Amino acid sequence: MEHLQHFGLALDPFSNEPDLRFYFESASHKDAQRRVERGLRQHKGLTLLIGEGGMGKTLLARRILESLEEEVFEATLLVMLPGAADATGIIQRFARQLGCEEPADDRAGLLGQIYELLAIVREDGRHAVLMVDDAQVMSPDVFAELSGLLNLEYEDRRLISMLFVGSPELDKLVQNDPSIMPRVDVRVRLQPLDMDNGTAYMQHRMAAVKGSPEIVPPAAMDALHKFGRGRPRLLNTLADNALFEAYLTGRTSIDPSDVERAAADLGIGPDPGTTYSQLSTAPVPSAPGFSRVPADPIVPKIAPPALDLDEPVADFDLSPGFSAPLAPVTLDLDAGLEDALGDFDQAAAAAMLTPIAEVFEAPAAQAETELLEFALELPSREQFGEVLELGADIMLESEPVEEGDFLVAEAELEPLELGEANQLEDAFVELIEE
Numbered sequence: 001m002e003h004l005q006h007f008g009l010a011l012d013p014f015s016n017e018p019d020l021r022f023y024f025e026s027a028s029h030k031d032a033q034r035r036v037e038r039g040l041r042q043h044k045g046l047t048l049l050i051g052e053g054g055m056g057k058t059l060l061a062r063r064i065l066e067s068l069e070e071e072v073f074e075a076t077l078l079v080m081l082p083g084a085a086d087a088t089g090i091i092q093r094f095a096r097q098l099g100c101e102e103p104a105d106d107r108a109g110l111l112g113q114i115y116e117l118l119a120i121v122r123e124d125g126r127h128a129v130l131m132v133d134d135a136q137v138m139s140p141d142v143f144a145e146l147s148g149l150l151n152l153e154y155e156d157r158r159l160i161s162m163l164f165v166g167s168p169e170l171d172k173l174v175q176n177d178p179s180i181m182p183r184v185d186v187r188v189r190l191q192p193l194d195m196d197n198g199t200a201y202m203q204h205r206m207a208a209v210k211g212s213p214e215i216v217p218p219a220a221m222d223a224l225h226k227f228g229r230g231r232p233r234l235l236n237t238l239a240d241n242a243l244f245e246a247y248l249t250g251r252t253s254i255d256p257s258d259v260e261r262a263a264a265d266l267g268i269g270p271d272p273g274t275t276y277s278q279l280s281t282a283p284v285p286s287a288p289g290f291s292r293v294p295a296d297p298i299v300p301k302i303a304p305p306a307l308d309l310d311e312p313v314a315d316f317d318l319s320p321g322f323s324a325p326l327a328p329v330t331l332d333l334d335a336g337l338e339d340a341l342g343d344f345d346q347a348a349a350a351a352m353l354t355p356i357a358e359v360f361e362a363p364a365a366q367a368e369t370e371l372l373e374f375a376l377e378l379p380s381r382e383q384f385g386e387v388l389e390l391g392a393d394i395m396l397e398s399e400p401v402e403e404g405d406f407l408v409a410e411a412e413l414e415p416l417e418l419g420e421a422n423q424l425e426d427a428f429v430e431l432i433e434e
Contacts (some may be wrong), residue, residue, distance in 0.1 A: 003247035009294035011209040014240040016233050018058050020066070024204045028191040029060055036064055037188035040073070040161050041127055044148045046183045048174065049165045051190030054233030060190070061133050061165045068129060070311060073107045074098070074121045075129040082137045087145040092145075096299025118159040128160040131275070135171060143173060163413055199225075201232060202239065215243070215253050223259035229271045238262050 009425075025033075032049065039047040051057045058359070061077065063338060068075045076097040090101040091110050098117040106111045112366070121128045132138070132146065141208065152159040164170060174180055193201055199221050206213055224242070233251040241262035242254045249258075263269075 003244050006247050007211065007243065007252065009209055012240070013205045013209040013211055014236040014243070016236050018062060020059065020062060022153070022205060023063055024195040024201045024210055026193055026201060028193065028197065029056065032188050032190050033064055033067070035186065035188045036163060037067065040064075040068065040163065043127055043158055043161055044185035045158060045161060046147070046180070046243060046289040047161070047163045047186040047188070048170060048184055049163060049188050049190065050168055050170060052192070052231065053167055054231040055190045055192065056232045057165050057190060058133055061131055061163070064163070065131060072126055073129050075131065077131045077133065077353045080132060080134045080137045080142075083139075087139075087141045089096040090142050091145060098128075105323050114149065115159070118152060119154050122157070122159060122229055129163065130160060131165065133304055135164035136169040140173075140174070140177070143177065143180070147183065150183055193232065193235075194230065195225055196230065198235065200232055202235065203234070203245050204261070205239075217253055219256050223256035226266050226270050227259065228262040237266065238268070241265065375410050411427050 001012070004010075008369050036047055036049055038164055044405060049057060049061070065075055065077050072222060078096065078097075080090075088107060088110065091107075091114070095103040095114050095117070097112065098121075099119060100113050104113055130146070130149070135143075138146070148160070150158065150162065166173075168366035174184060202216055202221060202224065203213055206215060221241065224235055224238055228238055238259055240252070242258040245261050246252075246254045257295075
């Protein structure tokens, strides 16, 4: 292909053909293979290998088939096609793979032929294995007929083990058949590729065709995982289309925009977050109209404890510097109010006796200055409380008296009546003028 030659590639690195040359043993695939082989080597009855579409189940099934030694196993693989054959036709295909040249047309004769062939395999010291790919497309009749072969025994030993490979719909097929569910001995679910395994998978693909790793840089790799959902088939499809987009623009490497264009053309949205986590070294540029803004850290709001002033304060935990707990105390807001008011009187008197006006020029002819000092007589405690209760202000009634060289103004505290605010202001003005 011309676009492959543009990148110096002799083979398509992203082909979805089940070619074992491209098989990549991810952590998930390795774990699944070990679990499946354990069931087959222990001659378990029915083993299920479940995985979403495009997870590489077919390639893994072929890998398992090749791993079963011919001197130990008689292994066959059947690929199911929707509506391709009835139950009898499927059993005849299996009989041919076992070596039967002319399978019988009737069910009883066909089962007899299969039993004889399986018994010969057992006498040879080997164990028969039937692997069925795309098992979820089997009709209930085919499913029941194949599962019935698990009843065949020879010298009190099971003659055959089965591996059914399929999508999650296979689980429903098994659960809907109460006679098959108890026969499931091993169930394996193939997990999607995480970021590390997915990156290694794409690099393995490029290395298999001797391509340069720079064709798929880290930023493009991150974009592939953003839409690929950890499924090898989908990663291949996106990478192949992105490769062609880069070729059309004349570039020699894939850009994240190529992957986004390929995903948009295929109608594939971003992974909702089940398998995708962004590479820290190569972030994917946001699509137009979107931006990645880091969210503010969430700080839980802790309500402050309620303080009941009428209840005794409980003992608090001591810091290492204290040797004994605090004694409980009771807070009484009314206690000591009278003493506090007395202290207030004294403090206020000391503050308010400070000269209000220190120097005024006297209009005397001698041009001498007089030091004038105004002193206000403080209200009594009883008057102060009465004023506070009534919410009134202070009205001054002053009558200047001479005492030596000083002018003393006496003040009497009385509650204001309605409309006396102006009188208070006038009285204050008069006092200043005098």
